[in-house]
Amino acid sequence: MTETLLDLRGLTKAYPGVIANSDVSFRIGVGEVHALLGENGAGKSTLVKMIYGLVKPDAGQMTLRGAPYAPAEPRAARADGIAMVFQHFSLFEALTVAENVALGMEKPPKLRDLARRIREVSETYGLPLDPERVVGDLSAGERQRVEIIRCLLQDPKLLIMDEPTSVLTPQEVDILFQTLRKLAAEGTSILYISHKLEEIRALCDTATILRLGRVVGTCTPRETTARAMAEMMVGTTLKTPTPRDHALGNVALFVTGLSVASPGAFGTSLKNIQLMLRQGEVMGIGGVAGNGQDELLGALSGEIRSAPDAIRLAGQPVGHLGPNQRRALGLLAAPEERLGHAAAPDMSLTENALLTGAVRKGLERRGFLDWAKARSFAEDIIRTFDVRTPGPGNAARSLSGGNLQKFVIGREVLQAPKVLVVNQPTWGVDAAAAAAIRQALLDLAAEGAAVLVISQDLDELMEIAGQFAALNEGRLSDIRQTAGLSIDEIGLMMGGAHGMEVAHV
Template identity: 70%
Template sequence: MTDLLSVQGLTKAYPGVVANDDVSFSIAPGEIHALLGENGAGKSTLVKMVYGLVKPDTGKMELFGKPFAPPEPRSARAAGVAMVFQHFSLFEALTVAENVGLGMENPPPLGQLSREIREVSHAYGLPLDPRRLVGDLSAGERQRVEIVRCLLQDPKLLIMDEPTSVLTPQEVEILFATLNKLKAEGTSILYISHKLEEIRALCDGATILRRGKVVASCDPRENSAAELAELMVGEALQVPDRAPGETGKVVLTVAGLTSEHVDTFGTKLQNIGFEVRAGEVLGIGGVAGNGQDELLSALSGETIGSPETVRFRGKPVGHLPPNARRRLGMLSAPEERLGHAAAPDMSLVENAILSGWQRQKLTSGGGFLRWGAARSFAEEIIAAFDVRTPGAHVAARALSGGNLQKFVIGREMLQRPDLLIVNQPTWGVDASAAAAIRQALLDLASAGAAVVVISQDLDELMEVSDRFAALNAGHLSAPKPARGLSMEQIGLMLGGAHDMDVANPDEAHHIIETYEEGHP
């Protein structure tokens, strides 16, 4: 049987780095093939070459045994290759059907397109209403729009880049059912993920990349997650551990926090209240777009409100701007690294000044910058958090997402916060770096700081949290001790029926059960 796609000796070099070095692998028809690797291992470059976004320097590809060298994504799509990106490219102010139409070469009339969307989405178990505004959809539903857009092109090979990073366990289950259905129909899937359990449950074959080279090809079902991780990282993984210690005084008290949404499609926080004590990690779960960004900016001081809504060590701080809160010891790291936590075109030294100038004393009297001290601080972060960069002078945008994330988290941690609030601390970060970041968060709590981790990754939250709460449509559930929480309880806290296409509780129960089976 000929391979659907075969890649031989693909090499792509960028100035200063070889992204892909003599990469070869192949995918059979109807195979779900995993592409595994740390950040910067070259996965993105590889799939971009298959999708025609990047041209390889040397090497060749074959599709159905015929030479395949797409000069641009359009010809890759014409040949039957479709891709669902990690970041969606959708217009929030347009409807589902309009968004799908915009991505097509020759879109049919809107009425016919809506019919097709409804048919395809139901056939694959991804119900979508073509008339709804994308701005009103959850992240999971938005991903469905992207998938349906691809499916309408009747692809032979579907590339999915980190598709589950924004999904609830229930949504993951639905996605996997769809992918298996596609597979049964003979469509091949190239699946990129860091989540090893997921890959073991779903994929038939795996190619593991490390520093641009293929280090192994294997059947993920025959290897344990730990083995896969070791192949990926090249060393044994450290699992964060911490004995739950004594918790101290209340550090952060939030009461009656209600925010106006910042932009049209933002989420309004609804009377949020919780406490965090010194030495404790509070995990806040929930699907993206349920108020995470708004909560973080209310705690960081980017949006301010009445003084009493946020108290730090009993002192009302709800009205204080970010720098006043930093002086007190309240630090934060937002989710969006490039353009929010860091300025893309500024160097790492400048980005170290961005949030660190007060506590690290990077200015002298009169506000003059101490560049030498700033450079040492940046270098300290780079060394302590294993940020892979040619140096501190490099612009933030030149770093891979995972490395920049390590820098951003490290910048806040090294400032010895009394309270650290992080949103999606390990989003898009490779397994070993994610483990290091989680360990650092736990160490910080052990050292007596209060930590709030906002994340969509439930495994991560279960690993680090002492107590767990869930955000749903701007409401925060009452925090519960994380130890002993069952998946079912978590599912209910996440607001089970929110955005799910399950009407009755029995069905929800069933889905949660299937999830638990897949994830012991």
């Protein structure tokens, strides 16, 4: 290994009820791209917050270039040459690019000089950016450039990147990786946090794997398979979902010329969506977040009404019907946002089961609720989908993300839908639960239902979907067979490298 830049020894941090990090030790070399790998809740974010001075460790030491390092606040960390690109952008939408950059610097030059330097650096690293533009108008990829340039202007020795690719198209990921390799070649160390294994294999020199706050392994990603790393992350062997062979049936869902305006001020309107889904088929809809995914789910579930003929369920026009009428006909949906959209956070699981299950499971009679039946339906979901909770009386909010997601998906699957639409079914869910959810969707299709999966996780779509299309600015691309589809083609379907054309709004 090369010269050590940052040495972590025995870092421990506990929050009430949770040990976020326990005795974490590893080293980052000069010019090394070091991956920090782990599932949600494995303690990655807490660890980098300690390095960046946002959180103080309870125990353990850090050494930077041989000298003790204990930043009291991010300012101190920045002064020592540590910069961070956050997972959720730490940008100010109403301010310009230059103002945003100035806020992240200790001693910013005058705005005019700063604008010049932003232009210089952005050209050097192939990240075109106009310092005068307001951040609110930029695409996700461009916003990330703002963050990266903010870091680069401080000439960092260590650049921390927390899940930087979750909002990028494959082409944008390529550009980012080229930049990072260039930086590493110039001697900047990079701490790269992700749970996307293929990316880590493509980019990183070393990987440290965290599980439940502890270091469970170190490996050289280029020489380790993605599967082996995933199993270190999860701690058990993973079952890959297996599709069962089955024939496709009649047309279950037919959407034609579906155009609806977004109900939200910053939403994306759907433009002339066209798709056909047959019984037993799983179709994946990819695309970068905010390109009409929520609106598509809303239009299909009945939250947003459209012309009757725009959506046909087994030949019957349903575009004008509301969610309950569509449920009665067998069109069910599970939206992305678990707390607040798919489930009411402060209501019990029984009540939540009732909310969507009342129509198809006969849980109400003449306006009166059948609590006994609702409770047994909730218990059925909990048992069938292995939802870890003390019982159906618990509030939805008390469940972990993965468990609540299993409940939400299970609730719809057990209502025996003819067509099921899900948005981001495994977002923020641990690998084991994600595998279970994917398997459930495949089983549902094998039993003859049509399944539409909207997701930003391309690996997931490639794994379970037979057909693939991408949403880009409210338009749906052509529908293609997933077998034989290359990642480049998918990227172009998603809109290519956003913002490479400078006037992109």
